[in-house]
Amino acid sequence: MKVTEMVKERRIISIEIIPPKRGEDVENIYRTLDKLMNYDISFISITRHPVEVDYIEYEDKIVKVHKVKRPGTLGLTAALMNRYRIDVVPHLICVGMSKFEMEDMLIDLDIMGVDNVFVIRGETASSVENYKQVRC
Numbered sequence: 735m736k737v738t739e740m741v742k743e744r745r746i747i748s749i750e751i752i753p754p755k756r757g758e759d760v761e762n763i764y765r766t767l768d769k770l771m772n773y774d775i776s777f778i779s780i781t782r783h784p785v786e787v788d789y790i791e792y793e794d795k796i797v798k799v800h801k802v803k804r805p806g807t808l809g810l811t812a813a814l815m816n817r818y819r820i821d822v823v824p825h826l827i828c829v830g831m832s833k834f835e836m837e838d839m840l841i842d843l844d845i846m847g848v849d850n851v852f853v854i855r856g857e858t859a860s861s862v863e864n865y866k867q868v869r870c
Contacts, residue, residue, distance in 0.1 A: 735821060737777060737850045746776035750825070753780065753806035760810065767818065777821040777850070778814055782807035784856055785830025800830065808839065812846050821850060829856035 740746050749770060754760055767778070785800045811822045824843060828836060836853075843851055 735849065737821070737823065740776055740821075744776075747773060748777050748779055748823075749775055750779040750781060751810075752783065753804045753810050755804055760806075760813070763810075764817070767814070771818055771820075775820065777823050778818075779823045779825050779852065780807050780810055780814070781825040782827060784827045802830070808842055808846070811843070811848060815846070815848075822848065823850040823852055824848065825852045825854075827854055827856035 737746070749767070751763055751767075754763065783802060783804050785802055788799045788801055790797045790799055807824055807826075811824050814820065814822050826836070826839065831839070840851065
């Protein structure tokens, strides 16, 4: 159900989570949500953090690498929708994504049956030095 429809019908309660860092597991999120689901939660928002720049040093060079420190927004969205039978609202920050990457993500979310997406541009590369430049 669309969040705009939920708000018209009743008072809503939502939770915002972030995916675990690379290499960490999702069990802590599940344990926490298992307890919170007793409170008639209307939807869960999942923040997708922007791409950041990292540098890898080799013997003869330094390579600039763009990566997301907390990947898994799409997978976690699907897992939570399936596990809790609840609406999930991905909160997407465009910084670090090309318009094609954003389009691909929106297509994937549509295929998954996501009805609500919160999309913002976020900080620009000129204001945040370690983010990849984007045009979204």
